[in-house]
Amino acid sequence: MIGDPRSLVTAQIELRDVGKRYETVSGPVLAVEQVSLKVRRQEFLTLLGPSGCGKSTLLGMIGGLVAPDAGQVLIDGEPSTGPNPRKVAMVFQDPGLFPWRTALDNVGFGLELQGVGGARRREVALGLLEPMGLRGFERKYPRELSGGMRQRVAIARALALDTPILLMDEPFGALDEQTRLLMGEWLVGIRRRTQKTIVFVTHSLQEAIALSDRIAVMTSRPGRIKDLFEVPLPYPRDLNSPEVTDLRAKLWDQIREESLRAMEGAP
Template identity: 50%
Template sequence: MAAATAKLRLAASAASETDLVVDNVSMHFDTREGRVTAVDGMSFSVERGEFVSIIGPSGCGKSTVFNILGGLVGGYEGKVSVSGETITGPHPSIGMVFQEESTFPWRTVIDNVAFPLEVKGVAKAERYDVARKFIDMVGLAGFEQRYPAELSGGMRQRVAIARTLVFEPKILLMDEPFAALDEQTRVLLGDKVLAIQQELKQTTLLITHNITEAVQLSDRVVIMTFRPGKVKRIVNIRLPRPRQGDVVGSDAFGRYVAEIWNDLREEASRGMAESEAGARKGRS
């Protein structure tokens, strides 16, 4: 009896360490050409404190998955749960960082970052104290009174990340947040994101099309097929942590990039072939 109880406790403990579960999720859209399946039977999980990336060819449904997890769209099949709780819309445990530049140009850095706390009615002094903590964490101490127009693209994206972090979400979702940045800035900002993730021990899910970024940041990489998007394979990234940008030059890193590229090339080629066939059909 005691052994059985111990096993149950162990199982409960293991279950509680899974922050996010995506269970057989499918999404369909009705178009003028008929019904399109964007995502088909996606299943994966993200453990507490884990960094997982989703990567796939253009049009595979990555952003659809992001919008489903963030509660921005409904009408999908399957189930999404956070710490065992099924969610059907936006969840307070989930914070989101978008690809598009999302700072308020008329507000200073500190007022941008403190905005969510202002909406919640937090007193000015208190919200500024919290905002400064996260401004410092993203490496923007000294820029509190600057406006977005005075900052580089990478700095503005750090403001957006800090603004999301003031919620102190359990899970951070990021949809290609570095897509508009040059490669050097992407790698350096990736270092900063990793440092923050390790400091906060935050569960993070990144949507990306950049293989280098996925390998640099992730514990695991979920590779999606071309439309309809399914899980083709999940790659465990066994590179040491703490992980810095210089790992990009290692032989092990290169092998992971090549491995993932082989899968992506197959799916991207299939997508290109379908697009070309559709174009030929349209001209006939």
């Protein structure tokens, strides 16, 4: 990972003093304020924080779905002006599969938008679905799939775009604990194979520690980056090892305060 000298020099994603406010009925809310962050090439960075801390807003900015009111988002050194499906793919907490499309056609959606032909789309989709344990489910509609399967199809749909950057907004948040752990292990495998730069949003300490190279702890409203932690541990990680226990305690210290603030300040 550090073998490529460019990865040390150029950040793949750079946020420069970005800010975002939303107008609500009870007045403007500052969701994100003065956030600066660099994500290295092929890094797995997690944004960790309590609900409503602007994690998703920040991720939306990187994905080009949310325009910052202040500051700039740079992808590979170039200012981002909107969704860029050649470079950035997104996965959301709600898989958002198109219910009228089979698993196969859902995975092919992004390529269809790019004008890729049917045979090629099929080939790509089958190649992605099979190693995800979805062989035999290609022709199923989303309602016929379990929650974990749906999210895997959604991830396959994002991977089909073959972008260097993958953004994941609490992708396993709606799944049960066991499925969640398995999906985490599985994501580590995907990451090893595809070498993508991944920005992952979660409020789970456990998930952040199991998956990330680096964890950015965010403050609650307005969202800022409070602290950054490196996690220099090999995969698969033993979540009961002394290093992990120690890191979890440190993270918890940081996040406890913010969660309390978020609870008190919750409207």
